[in-house]
Amino acid sequence: MSDDNGNLLSVRDLRVYFETEDGSVRAVDGISFDVKRGETLGIVGESGSGKSVANLSLMRLIPEPPGKIASGSISFDGRDVLRLSPSEIRALRGKRIAMIFQDPMTSLNPFMRVSKQLMEVTQLHLGHTKRQARAHAIAMLEHVGIPDAAERVDSYPHEFSGGMRQRVIIAMALSCQPELLIADEPTTALDVTIQAQILELIKQLKSETGASVILITHDLGVIAGMTDHVIVMYAGRVFEQAPTRELFERPGNPYTRGLLRSVPDPTEDEGTLYQIPGQPPDLAHLPPGCPFASRCERAEEVCQKEFPPFVQLTPSHQSLCHFANEVYAETGATR
Amino acid sequence: MLRFIIRRVIVIVPMLFIIVSLTWVLVRLAPGNFYSGEKKLAPAVEKNLREKYGLDKPWYVQYGKVLKNIGRFDFGNSLKYEGQSVNQILLRGLPVSATLGITAYLIALLVGIIMGTLAALKPNSWLDYASMTLAMLGISIPNFVLGPLLVLLFSLTLFWFPPALWNGFPSKSLVLPALTLSAIYIAYIARLTRSGMLEVMGSDYIRTARAKGLSERQVVTRHALRGGLLPVVSFSGPALAFLITGTVVVERVFALPGLGNYFINACFNRDEPLIIGIVAFIAISVLVFNLLVDISYAFIDPRIRY
Numbered sequence: 001m002s003d004d005n006g007n008l009l010s011v012r013d014l015r016v017y018f019e020t021e022d023g024s025v026r027a028v029d030g031i032s033f034d035v036k037r038g039e040t041l042g043i044v045g046e047s048g049s050g051k052s053v054a055n056l057s058l059m060r061l062i063p064e065p066p067g068k069i070a071s072g073s074i075s076f077d078g079r080d081v082l083r084l085s086p087s088e089i090r091a092l093r094g095k096r097i098a099m100i101f102q103d104p105m106t107s108l109n110p111f112m113r114v115s116k117q118l119m120e121v122t123q124l125h126l127g128h129t130k131r132q133a134r135a136h137a138i139a140m141l142e143h144v145g146i147p148d149a150a151e152r153v154d155s156y157p158h159e160f161s162g163g164m165r166q167r168v169i170i171a172m173a174l175s176c177q178p179e180l181l182i183a184d185e186p187t188t189a190l191d192v193t194i195q196a197q198i199l200e201l202i203k204q205l206k207s208e209t210g211a212s213v214i215l216i217t218h219d220l221g222v223i224a225g226m227t228d229h230v231i232v233m234y235a236g237r238v239f240e241q242a243p244t245r246e247l248f249e250r251p252g253n254p255y256t257r258g259l260l261r262s263v264p265d266p267t268e269d270e271g272t273l274y275q276i277p278g279q280p281p282d283l284a285h286l287p288p289g290c291p292f293a294s295r296c297e298r299a300e301e302v303c304q305k306e307f308p309p310f311v312q313l314t315p316s317h318q319s320l321c322h323f324a325n326e327v328y329a330e331t332g333a334t335r
Numbered sequence: 336m337l338r339f340i341i342r343r344v345i346v347i348v349p350m351l352f353i354i355v356s357l358t359w360v361l362v363r364l365a366p367g368n369f370y371s372g373e374k375k376l377a378p379a380v381e382k383n384l385r386e387k388y389g390l391d392k393p394w395y396v397q398y399g400k401v402l403k404n405i406g407r408f409d410f411g412n413s414l415k416y417e418g419q420s421v422n423q424i425l426l427r428g429l430p431v432s433a434t435l436g437i438t439a440y441l442i443a444l445l446v447g448i449i450m451g452t453l454a455a456l457k458p459n460s461w462l463d464y465a466s467m468t469l470a471m472l473g474i475s476i477p478n479f480v481l482g483p484l485l486v487l488l489f490s491l492t493l494f495w496f497p498p499a500l501w502n503g504f505p506s507k508s509l510v511l512p513a514l515t516l517s518a519i520y521i522a523y524i525a526r527l528t529r530s531g532m533l534e535v536m537g538s539d540y541i542r543t544a545r546a547k548g549l550s551e552r553q554v555v556t557r558h559a560l561r562g563g564l565l566p567v568v569s570f571s572g573p574a575l576a577f578l579i580t581g582t583v584v585v586e587r588v589f590a591l592p593g594l595g596n597y598f599i600n601a602c603f604n605r606d607e608p609l610i611i612g613i614v615a616f617i618a619i620s621v622l623v624f625n626l627l628v629d630i631s632y633a634f635i636d637p638r639i640r641y
């Protein structure tokens with residue numbers, strides 16, 4: 001099964017646009033990345049950089065209209081997701097690719113018992129009878145650490161706390177043992193202590209099933225602790241991608257450096273939290289040059305005029321910057 | 336839940352009191368009397384009449400009697416239909432109004448929900464525009480215009496349905512009045528359904544349902560309808576109450592012997608007990624149906640606890 005040198009997922013030059021009154025919003029504007037089997041890929045970037053849109057398109061869940069996958073290819077296990085028929089794509093969703101969303105408070109149907117919401121997945125994909133599905137649902141809830149699962153399975157979502165709901169959602173996502181799990185900021189809506197538990201749970205389940213994971217987050221600490229490989233997104237583009245350690249130790253892009261600097265460091269003086277100045281650009285009216293230029297400390301004239309090249313720093317490390325090599329050299333020297 | 340119901344039932348009493356009092360005041364303030372016809376009555380006759388019906392007593396005595404009657408659900412005798420109690424008239428008119436109203440109600444729910452859902456599933460499509468244009472028409476054409484138009488077309492031109500007749504349920508005679516009556520409710524329900532469904536279809540849990548691999552039909556029927564129809568539910572209770580308790584204009588247009596028609600006659604005749612009886616009956620129905628809606632909410636939405 002492992003074609004494409006062990007890649008489960010290969011995205012090439014994906015573009016997703018939203019037609020709005022303000023013009024065409026280029027939410028995702030030509031991104032490429034791979035996810036190997038068993039690997040965890042982290043995606044970071046500021047709000048609005050296209051992380052969610054990119055991942056929703058992997059399951060073809062972009063609302064159309066206004067959205068539209070304008071071009072590109074998404075190859076999952078060797079098949080182009082964009083060419084699948086509606087019933088073929090539905091057979092993938094929830095079975096081979098599953099998703100965990102950001103807000104557990106709104107992601108479950110408030111009018112339906114948790115048991116039913118869990119059961120419908122395996123009844124659909126695994127052909128479970130009601131009884132099998134119910135047993136499976138209880139087992140899944142136990143597995144994700146919900147106490148008294150057999151009794152609580154018939155509760156409604158509002159009877160669970162936020163952390164418990166996210167466990168329910170994880171149980172739901174994992175109930176057919178998907179090969180790819182997409183977790184879109186799975187912990188942003190939760191308390192810090194719960195965050196750690198949920199991440200630990202994802203890690204544990206991943207190691208049990210050997211699934212690949214795409215983990216989207218704002219939190220570079222989470223990226224460091226959970227992922228093998230990272231892509232940094234900005235304005236619908238991949239600005240940098242590298243193995244996780246390499247990215248933290250030797251970033252080759254000013255934007256990544258800015259993100260890393262804005263992580264609070266407990267050993268430094270307090271009160272001097274760094275923030276990248278300015279705002280991300282309007283994705284409907286992108287400037288001709290580098291979309292980060294107006295906020296970049298390192299920007300020169302060429303950055304405003306010409307779109308930057310995607311520079312290959314090492315075989316597994318690329319950066320979208322006119323001065324990628326220089327930045328890479330600098331970060332290497334200060335090590 | 337039980338406490339909630341008891342509380343709500345208790346609230347009905349003061350509401351009813353206010354409504355009945357206002358009605359009584361309005362009837363009294365209006366010029367004329369039930370015996371004031373074209374020709375002037377002799378003073379002695381008038382005096383006799385006033386005594387017979389207690390109109391010579393001070394206002395608080397008369398008013399007290401009205402309240403007492405209502406407390407016993409006995410609204411007294413009609414002044415115009417001699418020898419008939421208001422309750423008899425209510426019982427005679429209600430089946431007509433209720434048959435008409437429930438038929439119109441079911442038509443409105445069925446057509447309205449289907450129209451609204453289809454519109455919401457394909458927003459900004461021709462289907463959406465067509466249903467919403469129809470809904471707009473339904474809301475803006477008053478039923479005293481729509482009724483005669485339908486009669487003109489289907490009764491007097493095509494001869495499909497009788498123009499003014501009452502044969503009960505089910506009968507051809509029911510079609511045009513029920514259709515006329517339901518038009519505006521179809522329109523309201525279609526619009527409520529559309530906006531409710533649009534909101535739900537964009538919500539996170541619908542995205543979750545799609546991400547599970549459910550088909551669009553399953554997503555709509557299993558996950559979306561329930562939340563999307565909540566606004567329709569809250570509208571449907573009062574709507575049903577209004578529909579079955581007197582559909583004044585439509586009964587008049589089609590000359591149907593229902594509560595609405597009796598009510599108009601009672602007003603023209605200044606038939607005070609009948610007016611108050613019908614108003615009180617309608618008020619109680621509306622209040623009770625509202626309560627039923629609130630109770631049904633608790634069953635539809637598990638988050639609601641009273």
Ligand SMILES: Nc1ncnc2c1ncn2[C@@H]1O[C@H](COP(=O)(O)OP(=O)(O)OP(=O)(O)O)[C@@H](O)[C@H]1O
Pocket residue numbers: 018020025027045046047048049050051052053054063066067283
């Ligand atoms: N339905 C939509 N209609 C119009 N524009 C949209 C729609 N959905 C997303 N966008 C636009 O696409 C861009 C990318 O959004 P996306 O949700 O992918 O960002 P994100 O990186 O996930 O941000 P966050 O960290 O806040 O979740 C945003 O500029 C947003 O305005």
Ligand SMILES: [Mg+2]
Pocket residue numbers: 051052053184
């Ligand atoms: Mg997002």
